[in-house]
Amino acid sequence: MTKKIDYKALIQADKIHGSVYTADEIYEDELEKLFYSSWVFIGHDSEIKNAGDYITREIGRSSIIMVRGKDNDIKVLVNRCSHRGNMLCNESKGNKRNFTCPYHGWVFGLNGDLLDVSYPGGFDKPLDSLNMQGLVVDSYRGFVFACFKEPTVSFDDYLGNAKKLIDRSCEMSPTGKIDLKAGWIRQHFDANWKMLPENDTDGYHVNYVHQSFVMAIDSQYGEFVGAEDSIKGVVKDWGNGHTEIDFSAGYVKPLDWLGSTLEKSKTYVDNMRAAYGEEKADKILFDGPPHACIFPNLFLGEMNIVIFQPTGTTSSVQWSTPMFLEGAEELDFKLLRQSEGALGPAAFLLADDASIAERAQKALLAGDPWCDLSRGLSRETKDDDGVITSHMTDEASNRGFWHHYRSVMLGDN
């Protein structure tokens, strides 16, 4: 880094400087501080159900492997042979007994330990000096997070209130477990990665970016695009950069979020009431799943799970998969079609979000570099736990993202 980046000046309470989306040195600094030094979401344990199952993911420029070992333990390993740096897995998922490098035949166990070196006669080092690089791993209700370095913030402190958001996702299932097995759509954006989490908890854009969808079809989103004082949804800043659009106050009947009714989804409703009791089940069925971003790269997108992957200063990839519910397999077909309707390059919603983000990426280079972020500053409220709530069209959620981003980038966190 040739010059120190003044994040205090670039990110203020009511505005942010456009260079946070466009400057290469800021992108490099983010990789270092957010993606290589802090907790990031990797995947869900339902993606690797059996010993030897693995998936590969990209964190920053690093390909990594999440694998379930013979002892059922989940490891997150850098996808790189410790010998000459070749990639050990080049498939997105699979099952292996060990990782064998195609270059010179070095063999690593599922836990990353170097087990065998071909033609060992000429090799003098102890095997355990060249194990695969492992990340620090922790998980909450099957959501696996990892950190490249010894984390400076404990996993519990990092998640903070996000545990409540994950609880709400899991409690959509009568068994309390989600199952990610439908495959991942990956959508390329020619836009900085931060526009994705920002946009996903921006309640202000719905009536504009998505007006073609609102015009074309009746959906639950119709309840969130009326006059300002008729919109009952709220945005929330849960702290630690975790943010939400809470639609629950705007829903008018149970299962609005599923585009269904108590009668049409009777099996699911009965199983939920049996699992949680009628009162709690009915609240879950009314309020629906969270629409919340967990800093920096996970989005609990109602009945979808979404990952944000930065791929450059001006490019990113959004991963999405429907959130299947264990014990409610009868919903799978509906959830697949709902996911395709909302998320991905051909979807009614995200296709337009991508074009709008890409237009912003281009226009941010023009003229006055500042972006205003003041909406709702005078009417947001803070509860005893420090959670900030405001009108759905307010920027309280985005301010929460940026406030935390600034503290991490300044090294305060």
Place this chain on the structure above:
Amino acid sequence: MATVSHEVAHELEAFIVQEARLADESKYQDWEDLWADDAVYWVPLREGDDPTKTVSHLYDNRTRLATRIRQLKTGYRYSQVPISGLRRVVSNYEYTEQEDGRYTVEANFYLPEYSIQSIHDFRIWSGRVTYQLSRRGDSFQIHMKKIVLVNGAEPIPTLAFLI
């Protein structure tokens, strides 16, 4: 399953060429009119995917196809405002006739897109397309169009035009 006569193959190809032109030129209503009531318009991530178990880029029945067209026609579908420049080449046709009289046509396609909604970007789409068609009047109707992209399981950009 039977192969088709030269004459029928020629008719089927002419229909697909017409369908391709309507899609290329974003003639939304004319294109929608080609579809049968039991329509399935499908872009899976990979060949062999089961749409009841696996997520697809799109998997439209007739109702959702109509919604898609209505959305494009609003003029506010920003991912197609302005519409992309599109000119596809469809080739390597293989024709079969089913026992129920429907036709299956498989072909390769090569589709250059000039995307002008945000960044101006020249893109290439390619893959295998499978049609299920039947006769309607003096032409055909589409029961299914399945498009398997060569890179469907990789990150792909906006796909809001008619593929």
